[in-house]
Amino acid sequence: MRIVAEIPVDPRCARVHEQGWQSWSPSTGYSLAQAPHRWVAPEHRIGNYRAESFPAGFWGEGLLAVDPGDGAPVTVVAAASPTEAVPSIKATYVDQRVVVYADGPVEVRVEAASVPRAFARWADDVVKALGLGAPRPAPTIWCSWYQYFTEVTESDVDRNLALLDALDLPVDVVQVDDGYQAEIGDWLAPSGRFASVRGVFERITGTGRRAGVWTAPFLVGRRSRVFAEHPEWLVRAGDGSFVSAGRNWNQPLYALDTTHPGAVEHLREVFTAFRSWGISFHKIDFVYAAALPGRRYEDVSPIEAYRRGVELIRSFIGDAYLLGCGAPQLPSIGLVDAMRVSPDISPEYEPGNGDVAQPSQRGAVLNGVSRAFQHGRFWVNDPDCLIARPEVERREEWAGHVSAYGGLRGSSDGLDRLDAWGLDTTRRVLSEPVPERFVES
Ligand code: 9PG
Known part of the structure; x- marks a missing residue:
């Protein structure tokens, strides 16, 4: 230094x-x-x-x-x-x-x-x-994560899809989050709670709304088929061991080498399938994994490897809307339409273990405010979804934050769990015009 x-x-x-x-x-x-x-x-x-x-x-x-x-x-x-x-x-x-x-x-x-x-x-x-142009305005979304987490079922999505119509909520995209897939890395195979991956997205588009999907495209879980069948696609350390991309879902995680031709074909297969099913919104998550230091097939910098990976996905998804999450901020400039700028929201105001990077309203608000300047410049800011059900601590404050700092606006409650205040607030936050910028220069 x-x-x-x-x-x-x-x-x-x-x-x-x-x-x-x-x-x-x-x-x-x-x-x-x-x-x-x-x-x-x-x-x-x-x-x-x-x-x-x-x-x-x-x-x-x-x-x-x-x-x-x-x-x-x-x-x-x-x-x-x-x-x-x-x-x-x-x-x-x-x-x-x-x-x-x-x-x-x-x-x-x-x-x-x-x-x-x-x-x-x-x-x-x-x-x-x-030479960047103005970011594309975001659709409004409903996201399965903050109500159902990894236990989301096909009928949870279907029930909320019906409620969106019954309640006439201004939601453009129904985004299925983590839980539909068999494993971290095996995106086209369904988890036990879904009959197929394709079916749920076709039912979403069948209602006239747009379909969105969550992936962690550069993560490979220890339990996945990809890990078992293609260890050569992973980023390695100097000693030949796999570089750790952290631990979650009760398993070690590794990083996909976006410069490996086999990994590139794998990404092509996954994202062209999603495109053929009519998916027009992608939340790509944990993408920091592609930017981890390590040994790759091609000798490029971690940031170059990351940018190539996101550019590849972009090239496979047509004109679908692209939301980055768990994403290195500055290396993503010019690559994504919208960006999660915060750690996860949670019904609890304070983070469980005191680390504001873990889910909490306190951490989400700190980042949403401090990164407000990015909105309308680098991309559309996603401050994380509105949750407005009665069990959410200080829910009025969270709704105020999303209203003030939300570029992309989403709802992530089971819609049958909302009381009158929650429903009114959800409708209002999703309907408000989004300012072009939050901070003037
Ligand atoms: C799905 C979720 C949701 C959420 C994302 C992301 O540090 N961690 O272990 C950690 C785990 C999950 C997480 C963030 C951090 O949440 O932000 O919206 O999509 O993945 O698993």
């Missing part, structure tokens, strides 16, 4: 704003006295953070800002080529100064503006440099 800035500050009022690596990584501002959010359980590190350890101080992935707190301008330190390389940026307080270090090329900008506006101005310049 080399020093890239030394900023005189008022230690009582100064704030450092960190931006994390991927959708679920904590992103927010801190006073110098605060301890930044870090993982609590080591098994959540790979799935939520990039750094292997955090030395004392502040740590942003490709983006960090310092507000000196004395009225002097804000300093933004940002990746010089955010779609090619994302340096880690560290900041520590020493003797009336914040010293900023980076391990790769960064741009240091001084802006007489609030931190959100300073970030927005940087984002405007990135958009201009890359």
